[in-house]
Amino acid sequence: MNFLEKKICEEGIVLSSTVLKVDSFLNHQIDPRFMKEIGSEFADRFKSSNIDKILTIESSGIAPAVFAGLDMDVPVLFARKRKSLTLNEGLITASVYSYTKQEQNEISVSTKWLNPGERILIIDDFLAHGEAALGLAQLVQKAEAHVCGFGIVIEKSFQAGRQKLENQGYRVESIARIREMSPKGISFWKEESEVKSS
Amino acid sequence: MNFLEKKICEEGIVLSSTVLKVDSFLNHQIDPRFMKEIGSEFADRFKSSNIDKILTIESSGIAPAVFAGLDMDVPVLFARKRKSLTLNEGLITASVYSYTKQEQNEISVSTKWLNPGERILIIDDFLAHGEAALGLAQLVQKAEAHVCGFGIVIEKSFQAGRQKLENQGYRVESIARIREMSPKGISFWKEESEVKSS
Numbered sequence: 001m002n003f004l005e006k007k008i009c010e011e012g013i014v015l016s017s018t019v020l021k022v023d024s025f026l027n028h029q030i031d032p033r034f035m036k037e038i039g040s041e042f043a044d045r046f047k048s049s050n051i052d053k054i055l056t057i058e059s060s061g062i063a064p065a066v067f068a069g070l071d072m073d074v075p076v077l078f079a080r081k082r083k084s085l086t087l088n089e090g091l092i093t094a095s096v097y098s099y100t101k102q103e104q105n106e107i108s109v110s111t112k113w114l115n116p117g118e119r120i121l122i123i124d125d126f127l128a129h130g131e132a133a134l135g136l137a138q139l140v141q142k143a144e145a146h147v148c149g150f151g152i153v154i155e156k157s158f159q160a161g162r163q164k165l166e167n168q169g170y171r172v173e174s175i176a177r178i179r180e181m182s183p184k185g186i187s188f189w190k191e192e193s194e195v196k197s198s
Numbered sequence: 199m200n201f202l203e204k205k206i207c208e209e210g211i212v213l214s215s216t217v218l219k220v221d222s223f224l225n226h227q228i229d230p231r232f233m234k235e236i237g238s239e240f241a242d243r244f245k246s247s248n249i250d251k252i253l254t255i256e257s258s259g260i261a262p263a264v265f266a267g268l269d270m271d272v273p274v275l276f277a278r279k280r281k282s283l284t285l286n287e288g289l290i291t292a293s294v295y296s297y298t299k300q301e302q303n304e305i306s307v308s309t310k311w312l313n314p315g316e317r318i319l320i321i322d323d324f325l326a327h328g329e330a331a332l333g334l335a336q337l338v339q340k341a342e343a344h345v346c347g348f349g350i351v352i353e354k355s356f357q358a359g360r361q362k363l364e365n366q367g368y369r370v371e372s373i374a375r376i377r378e379m380s381p382k383g384i385s386f387w388k389e390e391s392e393v394k395s396s
Contacts, residue, residue, distance in 0.1 A: 029275045029311045030260070032268035058257035059276065062228075063264050070230035077227045078257065082299075101280075113227045 003037060004176040005188050008154065014181045018128075018156070026125055026153065027060045038175060039067025042123060042151040045173045046072070049148045052118040053077060055136055057107060060125040064153050068123055077114065079107045079136060092142045096135035099128065107135050114143035127152040127174060130161030137170065149173060157189050201235060202374040203386050206352065212379045216326075216354070217298075224323055224351065225258045236373060237265025240321060240349040243371045244270070247346045250316040251275060253334055255305060258323040262351050266321055275312065277305045277334060290340045294333035297326065305333050312341035325350040325372060328359030335368065347371060355387050 001009070013021040025031035042064070051072055056065035057079040069076040090111040097104050114120070122136045133150055140147045150165060155174035165172050177189040199207070211219040223229035240262070249270055254263035255277040267274040288309040295302050312318070320334045331348055338345045348363060353372035363370050375387040 023308065023311070028278070028308055029273050030264055030267070031273055032264045033271070035264060036268060059260060059278075062257060062260045063274075066228055066230045066233060066261050066264060069228070070234060073231070075227050075229055076261075080226070080257075110221065110226055113221070 001188070002175065004041075004153070007034065008176055008178075009186060012186065014183050014186060017180075017182050018159070020154070020156075020178070020181060020186075022154065026063070030063045032063075035063045036067045036070075038064045038153060039069070040071050041175055042068040042121070042173070043071035046121050046149060046151065049121065050119055051121045051148055053114075054121050054123055055079065055109070055114070055140060056123045057081070057132055057136060061123055064125065064151075065123040068121070068151065072121075075113075077109055079109050079139060081105045081107055092139050094135040094138040094142070097131050099131070107132075107139070109139050109143075111143065114140065114145050116144035118143075118145040119148050120145050121148050121151055123151040123153075125153045127155040127161040127165075127172070128159045130159075130164040133161060133165055134168075137165075137168070151175075154178065199386070200373065202239075202351070205232065206374055206376075207384060210384065212381050212384060215378075215380050216357070218352070218354075218376070218379060218384075220352065224261070228261045230261075233261045234265045234268075236262045236351060237267070238269050239373055240266040240319070240371070241269035244319050244347060244349065247319065248317055249319045249346055251312075252319050252321055253277065253307070253312070253338060254321045255279070255330055255334060259321055262323065262349075263321040266319070266349065270319075273311075275307055277307050277337060279303045279305055290337050292333040292336040292340070295329050297329065305330075305337070307337050307341075309341065312338065312343050314342035316341075316343040317346050318343050319346050319349055321349040321351075323351045325353040325359040325363075325370070326357045328357075328362040331359060331363055332366075335363075335366070352376065 011024040054065050054069050054076045065076045091108045093108045120140045137147050149171035152174040155177045157177045179187045179189045209222040252263050252267050252274045263274045289306045291306045318338045335345050347369035350372040353375045355375045360370050377385045377387045
């Protein structure tokens with residue numbers, strides 16, 4: 001088990017076969033030391049990709065993204081789910097359905113901070129159905145920048161997100177890949193064999 | 199001029215006498231190295247305060263807060279502006295009016311992560327009218343925890359936020375204090391003028 005899988009087993013709360021609560025270190029309370037390790041792991045996995053910028057989405061993607069950005073020495077851009085008064089012109093937008101919140105969101109970034117030809121690493125806290133990830137990829141494409149891959153903290157491998165991204169030719173690096181979960185336990189995918197914890 | 203005032207002068211865009219856009223390093227694009235410096239500055243200013251935890255609010259407070267948390271080796275909790283499916287019980291809430299977005303928001307944290315007696319440093323990106331800051335302080339009070347002070351990245355000193363917080367006896371540490379601004383320029387409070395004005 002890697003450091004994140006261990007943390008998920010220790011602190012994660014499985015609310016149902018599809019909902020995992022990790023609000024002790026990622027989604028509500030943030031453990032900065034741990035997020036720094038997560039950031040370094042992303043930096044290591046994408047060290048040969050000549051990344052120019054990291055793109056994430058508010059709010060839970062920000063912490064892992066900024067630590068990856070620090071380690072890789074690149075800026076971080078976060079897409080917004082809502083518009084602000086000071087961010088109102090030159091927007092690139094994409095429409096994203098949130099299964100968690102059961103609503104359609106328009107996500108956006110300023111054209112000013114995503115430029116043609118830039119090599120972008122997309123980072124997010126979870127990959128499930130892949131809606132947010134595909135929306136972020138769309139923003140990058142609309143800016144004529146290049147998606148170098150996805151750095152995902154926790155992947156729900158029993159949902160279709162990874163498959164959708166791989167079908168489009170994207171590289172997906174998830175630090176923890178959950179194969180199956182229930183209140184009784186969580187099992188993870190491994191390269192060659194799977195690891196079970198209960 | 200300190201390092202943040204310099205950055206504001208170089209990269210900030212004054213949209214009106216009250217609206218400053220700093221989306222190159224704080225509110226949209228984030229400069230991780232610079233945010234690390236901001237975090238260290240907060241850690242330094244509150245090093246004698248025995249902080250147990252940092253409280254901030256999504257989304258732009260998260261980056262400065264996590265770097266302060268890393269430097270101080272304490273967890274960071276971010277209040278939510280909207281409810282999520284996995285964060286639905288045991289909430290402490292406060293009502294906050296956003297002048298920027300012209301709407302009332304209910305902000306919330308889980309009771310699980312704010313405990314009686316904890317010493318809390320509140321960090322946010324901007325202090326203007328003080329609505330968000332007072333809402334965050336209310337969350338801490340409702341949890342019977344203790345507000346040790348406010349760490350603010352940019353204070354609009356021409357608005358009433360600081361006064362409201364000081365009237366309640368809170369310590370306010372702002373890294374940049376804008377005295378006045380217009381598209382022609384920005385002026386900052388300095389130590390001497392602070393002394394004179396009090």
